[in-house]
Amino acid sequence: MKLLTANFLTCASKKCSSSPDAFPLNISDAKIAIQECEMNPEFIKNVMLRVEWPALVKTTQQLGNNTLPMEKPELTDESDELLFKSLHNVLLETEITEGKMTCGSCGHVYPIVEGIPNMLLSETEV
């Protein structure tokens, strides 16, 4: 799972939908892989408007990387390619292959296996 997706994923339970603790999901025991893919600056510009930067910083810190700045970088047409490249690297190329995501509100643990998060809930949790 890419960090981009992790930045948008919330707890699937109905009870947690209004709780501020349900986002972002806390990641633990994670294994990371770098999967290279083609960069699309236009897409990054488009999606960066919606990325929750504090949540992304929190996620990367949980993965053991403290190099991200606390302030969200501003993207303009003149932004240099290096910024795009590093954002592309963080958002789209970094993948969590194994691990656990825990909801901060209800405590449900969503396992990630082979890069696929299991968001299924049991009948009583829906």
Next chain:
Amino acid sequence: MSRPEHIAPPEIFYNDVEARKYSKNTRIQSIQAEMTERALELLDPEGPSFILDIGCGSGISTAIAESFGHTLVGMDISPSMLSVALENDEVEGDLLLGDIGAGVPFRAGTFDGVISISAIQWLLNADKTCNVPQRRLTRFFETLYSSMKRGARAVMQYYPESDTAQRMILETAKKSGFSGGTVIDNPDSKRQKKYYLVLQAGGIRTLDTSEMSVEDDNNKNHRLKKRKKQDMSVKDYISHKKELNRRRGHSVPRDSKYTGRRRKTAF
């Protein structure tokens, strides 16, 4: 043709054997590809977008949408189908295992667009007693609506089992805040008839319906009314007509025990 929904719930029906077909069977692949391209045409995204693929299965539709330069997230309930997608190695986007009837687990305003190929008819199935189709539909459309950007569009191809099912899906979507309707391709052919639910989540971007064969709501109401009339007994029909005319101020013969009775044959 039998419907797979009647056989087993999706996570069980799409087992390893069934999932294998989706990577081998070229007929399935070509139909799915055709429908995906049509769905993307209707979706008409502006620039490279972040798109959700509901019921992505083996990732045929996901891979096609990616070839147009979009970034995809695929969601499916069947682990076997997802493992086929992993093996195929054509899908770059993320996959996740989830039940859409329990909600789309993304925060507000995530997606620029949503596509779905042959998936949402599964929502109408009640495989367990705790599953209520209407509740699952409502939960699905409400969470979908909030997970989309304002003005984003969702195009969902599906196979409605009956008129009632189709109406139920469209009405639930509208109650959740969507605007839109059903586009029907090849309406005259029974086999090639395809239904696309085209929905828009708020926004001012107008839905261009000029090239679509959108089923008219008025027409449907008319047909419903007609059927209601046919269902009435003769006596009900006569008293209904008399009541109407009385209300309009016409002179109407009084009701008696003979009203609406069949006459005896003369000899």
